[in-house]
Amino acid sequence: MVVESVPRAIPETDEDEFNPLLSAQARFDQAAERLGIDEGMQKVLRTPTREIIVHIPIMLDDGRLEVFTGYRVQHSIARGPAKGGIRYAPDVTLDEVRALASWMTWKCAVTNLPFGGGKGGVICDPAVLSNSELERITRRYTAELFDFIGPELDVPAPDMNTNEQTMAWIMDTYSMHARRTQTAVVTGKPIDLGGSRGRAEATGRGCMAVTDQALRRFGMERSNTRVVVQGFGNVGGMAAKLMSTAGFKVVCIIESDGAVYNSNGLNIPALMKHKVETGSIVDFAEGEHVDRDEAMYMETDVLLPAAKENVITSANAHRLHTKILCEGANGPTTHFADPILADKGIFVIPDILANAGGVTVSYFEWVQDRQGYFWNEQLVNDRMEEIMINSFRDVVSYADKHSVNNRTAAYMLALDRVAFAIKLRGIYA
Ligand code: NAD
Secondary structure (H helix, E strand, O other): OOOOOOOOOOOOOHHHHHOHHHHHHHHHHHHHHHHOOOHHHHHHHHOOOEEEEEEEEEEOOOOOEEEEEEEEEEEEOOOOOEEEEEEEEOOOOHHHHHHHHHHHHHHHHHOOOOOOEEEEEEEOOHHHOOHHHHHHHHHHHHHHOOOOOEOOOEEEEEOOOOOHHHHHHHHHHHHHHHOOOOHHHOOOOOHHHOOOOOHHHHHHHHHHHHHHHHHHHHOOOHHHOEEEEEOOOHHHHHHHHHHHHOOOEEEEEEEOOEEEEOOOOOOHHHHHHHHHHHOOOOOOOOOEEEOOOOHHHOEEEEEEEOOOOOOEOOOOHHHOEEEEEEOOOOOOEOOOOHHHHHHHOOEEEOHHHHOOHHHHHHHHHHHHHHHOOOOOHHHHHHHHHHHHHHHHHHHHHHHHHHOOOHHHHHHHHHHHHHHHHHHHHOOOO
């Protein structure tokens, strides 16, 4: 198969390369152009359906009143209710939330889940807020959004600095207003409040499922496959643990404060225990310390960035030495790095496919809440893996058919599905 090379462009400013909205738009434009989507439909697909801004007054613990600003963007509801996380951070912007909401639309479409895409954020610094202040922010934000979220409308989930406790508060606040318990209004809840078994491992497990498919394509065996993982949190930690248990050689873990290496494969459960006991992966006895800034460039078979966005850029993509790049994080690769990876022949499993195991099990949580019937973990894992494997096959065969790289194929497939749904529904006016 010959993949058409994408012309290389050079970013003029950091903003050009790192603004998530520009990055989302660049990939959208490329896929829309390849698909030949007409200008009017492009406008519809590009523009969020609804953007909500709320200003929420909160009484702080010391008696002062403060006002926080929150966003919820529903990018698309063409294929189902909006779906996407809520993040709390001091530097959340509306542009960032818009970009992330559109990514959710494409991610749900690639995996063929019956959801659109949404995202939310509150500008606040959780590091300086008490638990009760965070609870009041969450409840007031939920109350302001009451008319716009719901099991049939928009289903939030955790994201940066929000967790299952945040989801429990949202569920409770929403239910109080609705005058009945509505567990399906959010996903990522504690299991005792309608959460799904298998959700905590889902994103890492999904990364392994698609990596396995890439190995099959190249005739590779798990036991000869070296894996380097950046980020040892929920996604990276779970992926590393599951992959090492399944027989991969997880040779290096890179964290924000150091990197640890073992050419025979690290003992991941022992490294996790060390991290829990010491708060860090450094000084782990069963591995050698390597330079964390250089570790990502070591020769490996699979590189799994699972920490944060914009780590593979136009400035460093040429230094990667991996066969497969499995994007566990959201947006780890900038759009300026894409053509460099393509020229190097790296097989990219793009984020909207690779990390979709999480939203897939969120979908199962929503289904189980609505059924009022809960599945065992094996059923959750099996069904998730089936969706990930089918999605991988869809993307890769689309790439082969259209002679494009996997990322462009994933976007094309997603845009095509959303555009098709919009056409079938028709434009109501
Ligand atoms: P997390 O906070 O649990 O873990 C992130 C880890 O990365 C932390 O341990 C942190 O110390 C480390 N880290 C931060 N900066 C780093 C750096 N420069 N180098 C190396 N390590 C660094 O977060 P998470 O839930 O695992 O999410 C990670 C990424 O995956 C994010 O981009 C997130 O949006 C994406 N994602 C998460 C899920 C999910 O289900 N949790 C689903 C889809 C996508």
